[in-house]
Amino acid sequence: xxxxxxxxxxxFRPTRRAVMRFGGAAAVALAGGAAAAGIAANASEVGLTAxxxxxxxxxxxxxxxxxxxYLADSGTEIEASVAIERGEMHLDYNADQTHITASIVKxxxxxxxxxxxxxxxxxxxxxxxxxxxxITQSDNDATTExxxxxxxxxxxxxxxxxxxxxxxxxxxxxxxxxxxxxxADQLIIAELDLFEGTFAADQVGLARELMGSVVEEQNWGISxxxxxxxxxxxxxxxxxxxxxxxxxxxxxIGVLGGDGDDPISLTVLTSNAQDDVEGIPVVEDxxxxxxxxxxxx
Numbered sequence: 149x150x151x152x153x154x155x156x157x158x159x160f161r162p163t164r165r166a167v168m169r170f171g172g173a174a175a176v177a178l179a180g181g182a183a184a185a186g187i188a189a190n191a192s193e194v195g196l197t198a199x200x201x202x203x204x205x206x207x208x209x210x211x212x213x214x215x216x217x218y219l220a221d222s223g224t225e226i227e228a229s230v231a232i233e234r235g236e237m238h239l240d241y242n243a244d245q246t247h248i249t250a251s252i253v254k255x256x257x258x259x260x261x262x263x264x265x266x267x268x269x270x271x272x273x274x275x276x277x278x279x280x281x282x283i284t285q286s287d288n289d290a291t292t293e294x295x296x297x298x299x300x301x302x303x304x305x306x307x308x309x310x311x312x313x314x315x316x317x318x319x320x321x322x323x324x325x326x327x328x329x330x331x332a333d334q335l336i337i338a339e340l341d342l343f344e345g346t347f348a349a350d351q352v353g354l355a356r357e358l359m360g361s362v363v364e365e366q367n368w369g370i371s372x373x374x375x376x377x378x379x380x381x382x383x384x385x386x387x388x389x390x391x392x393x394x395x396x397x398x399x400x401i402g403v404l405g406g407d408g409d410d411p412i413s414l415t416v417l418t419s420n421a422q423d424d425v426e427g428i429p430v431v432e433d434x435x436x437x438x439x440x441x442x443x444x445x
Contacts, residue, residue: 201445204237211241211441215434225395225420226430231331232438233339233413237445239438240332246315247417248397249327249334250385251286253304255401256337257324258283258355259347260298260307268350283358283383286366288325295324311340325387334401334415342381342403343411356381359402369400370414372432373439378405386424395420398427400435414438 202210211230219226230241261279265271271279278294281287295304301322308316313333319326340346341355359381371380382402388394401415416434421427 204239207237207441207444208239208241211239211438214437214441215241218433218437219430222430224422224426224430226418226427227420228416228418228430228434229331230417230434230438231335231413231415232442233335234410234442234445237442239442241438243330243332244315245417245419246328246330247399247419248325248387248389248391249329250325250387250389250397250399251288251291252334252383252385252399252401252417253324253327253329254282254286254291254385255334255341255359255383256304256307256311256313257291257294257298258358259311259337259340260303261294262341262347262351262355264298267348268354271354279354280358280361284361285363286384291324311346312336325385326389326391329417331415331417334399334417335413338381338383338401338403338415339413342406356406359383368428369431370402370404370416370435371400373412373414373435374404379407380404381406386427388423389419392420396423396427397421398424398431400431404439412439412442 215228215230219228227245228242229245229247230239231243232239258279261271261275262268265275275294275297278290281290282294298304301318304324304327305318308318313329313336316327316329316333319328342352342359344352347355360379362382362384366384367380367382369384370382374380380402382400385399386396388396397417397419398421399415399417402413404412404414414435416431416438418427418431418434421430
């Protein structure tokens with residue numbers, strides 16, 4: 149997974165195993181007996197959360213509990229998946245479920261275009277205009293033109309493999325909007341586009357410019373979880389799907405606060421909404437839940 153270079157802001161994060169080893173040994177020395185050592189070890193474990201924050205297991209359990217409860221009370225049949233990352237912590241909810249991408253696949257097509265040209269400056273005026281339409285307005289005609297230019301379904305499949313999307317597959321009829329994926333794969337794409345690594349600063353800068361300039365009526369989704377003043381870079385996708393009996397997929401991927409020292413990468417994928425009017429508030433509420441959970445770090 150591509151990550152922002154944080155060498156200018158290093159963090160020391162001792163492992164829980166190392167802390168337990170130290171805490172247990174100290175407890176034994178102080179207590180002077182096996183029974184007291186057991187008590188001290190339990191106390192050390194309880195104290196870990198207060199000193200070092202909750203574990204991945206604790207956070208994922210809380211994330212699942214809160215989203216399960218929210219969906220159960222939502223009065224909908226919506227199914228959701230989440231991937232969220234902050235620093236070294238990565239959390240998943242319903243990680244194995246696949247969803248249809250709809251227009252979030254345009255973030256991957258953006259990556260393909262950045263890679264094809266090799267630099268932002270090299271992109272032709274015509275293609276740059278199409279990229280702007282594709283990302284900021286989610287224009288489907290512009291997307292299809294770029295998709296065909298890159299080589300269509302074969303090129304998209306090759307991109308899945310190149311970018312390490314192990315659970316993302318093309319539509320058998322070659323329709324870009326009916327790509328199937330999981331939340332963690334879309335987190336890879338968001339970070340690929342928006343943090344330096346595979347792409348140089350000028351390419352990342354273009355992706356940030358485009359994903360930070362989505363038209364107001366499409367600027368929903370993970371943006372609901374942003375704090376005041378945080379940058380928001382996102383791409384959303386929403387459509388009715390025949391594979392779901394006419395029900396909708398409503399998805400949102402991107403990065404919050406990416407120009408600061410503590411960015412949060414977040415993807416929320418959902419299926420089975422009656423329409424986007426039902427689906428968008430659910431995506432936004434789930435994004436807020438995920439942010440609330442990971443903000444405990």
